[in-house]
Amino acid sequence: MTLFSSPPRPPAAPTGPGSAHPTVEQSGIRPPLRARHRAVMPDWLTLYYEDPVELTHGEGRHVWDAEGRCYLDFYGGVLTTMTAHALPEVTAAVREQAGRILHTSTLYLNRPMVELAERIATLSGIPDARVFFTTSGTEANDTALLLATAYRRSNQILAMRNSYHGRSFSSVSITGNSAWSPTSLSPFQTLYVHGGVRTRGPFAELSDAAFTDACVADLEDVLGQAHGGAAALIAEPVQGVGGFTAPPDGLYAAFREVLDRHGILWISDEVQTGWGRTGDHFWGWQAHAASGPPDMLTFAKGIGNGMAVGGVVARAEVMNCLDAHSVSTFGGSPVTMAAGLANLTYLLEHDLQGNARRVGGLLIQRLRAVTAGLPVVREVRGRGLMIGVELAGPDGRPAPHAAGLALEHARAEGLLVGRGGREGNVLRIAPPLTLTVAEAEEGAELLGAALRRTQDAAEAERQP
Known part of the structure; x- marks a missing residue:
């Protein structure tokens, strides 16, 4: 695996068990996975998104869900996929x-x-x-x-x-x-x-x-x-x-x-x-x-x-x-x-610390540029590939609802990010350290689009 590779192509449709045939849930034999999760897992075990996603495989800085949708992963399973998904070594x-x-x-x-x-x-x-x-x-x-x-x-x-x-x-x-x-x-x-x-x-x-x-x-x-x-x-x-x-x-x-x-x-x-x-x-x-x-x-x-x-x-x-x-x-x-x-x-x-410094610095600059003029974004802060985007309301107070919307909008754009802060109003960005310049640029554009949608929704909610 080379460090500065192109975004991977979606893998070929598999055959045999786990192939593209209807899943057990889709066939109606068993309840959907979300219902099964609720039936056996604690209520306090957090799931992201209104319609939670099941990630099935990944490569490099990308992951795929059970429906075959590809996402650019800017969270790495809570900063855990440090180098890359499915790193051959x-x-x-x-x-x-x-x-x-x-x-x-x-x-x-x-x-x-x-x-x-x-x-x-x-x-x-x-x-x-x-x-x-x-x-x-x-x-x-x-x-x-x-x-x-x-x-x-x-x-x-x-x-x-x-x-x-x-x-x-x-x-x-x-x-x-x-x-x-x-x-x-x-x-x-x-x-x-x-x-x-x-x-x-x-x-x-x-x-x-x-x-x-x-x-x-x-x-x-x-x-x-x-x-x-x-x-x-x-x-x-x-x-x-x-x-x-x-x-x-x-x-x-x-x-x-x-x-x-x-x-x-x-x-x-x-x-x-x-x-x-x-x-x-x-x-x-x-x-x-x-x-x-x-x-x-x-x-x-x-x-x-x-x-x-x-x-x-x-x-x-x-x-x-x-x-x-x-x-x-x-x-x-x-x-x-x-x-x-x-x-x-x-x-x-592969000097991934150096890559985090170089590509992370570029990513912070791009995120500040694409969020300039968006009142919902209070601050873009961070170091290397550990970046927070803090969201706030017109009064400057933390805006957890906006952060929830932004998380959903980012997923819809094809980008996975995290969420944190005491009030839950901060988007957490921490991609694998092999992130390329092209992927940083792409991710910044995707998040910018998600935050513009969030800004529009916030303004619409304030209309009489």
Whole structure:
């Protein structure tokens, strides 16, 4: 697969099982898939679109649904298809490893796990690093919290407002985004500080330097009210579910000075920002590099390119602080490790970080151009191939209804994007890192058309 390939042609009509013949649902033998989903899945399991889509296959930056419609994928399964759909190198690695052995567990030596850990430890920038593999970002953050609280003998956690760190009981309890925090019960005393959202809130009108000073003062004030010493600050360098918001570069370096005085650990949640997606840096924490590397970083999503891989990197003193036995049944699976190795190799050999910087910069410019003059678009922001389009009403207040319409209109145009922000008013754009210039141009035009339709609908709704 070449990096700058043309958009793929729709695959030839298959034969045999799964072919273009009427599906079971269409034949009337069984209810439609959506009804079956509702009958057995939780009500809170979100589905995009009024008429949810079933994606059946993909290639490169494109996916196809069960009706054969092709979409340009600008979301990658929530930033998880990092390189490309059906990347031959990853597919071959999975097939080859699966043909040898599927599972062993961490009770046995595992060559692919050790080899991937060696590469990630070196890339992390953390000295004397140790790596523990999990199956998701949620589990990675859960592990980091376990390590921090055990190491510091404290259940106090500092977290950022508007943050998101996963769906487990522990990670929900440090999530500062109320839309994704279904319970107030918590195993931690969580203390939330300012800084993750630059363009809203009490410090929005300040200069970057004054914003940073104000957030540092807020952190100091929070610590002054805390009982005992906090275990760690956990922070996303760019808030993902929160709507791709970020502080000024250097904020976490300034925070680190305060944290170090108190012996508090810094956990960088790189589940969405890692592996070069922001273009300027391989890790999000490197935008705050004056502080040096974090004590821990967590990763997941993109490294597996769709396979279930997550993990924690920590300096040895922290990683080795647990005084009880532990294993991971599925973390470090030979098959997922083989996929991660192949995917990481492809990313580095093809300089996908550089591609994210170049093509992402072009995409941001084009999106700003096609949305100029649309009052419904409050801001286009981002870094590399991690871009947010925030929608607002005439009064400047968040417009989640408009974002819902834009999501539908984009799909109708042949483009898949995500949605986030505390109020659900931000379109999230995060294509695979192999995105070509032509695809960036095409995607910007498609989203521009979708947002113009959204603007027209918003104006029509305001008519008497």
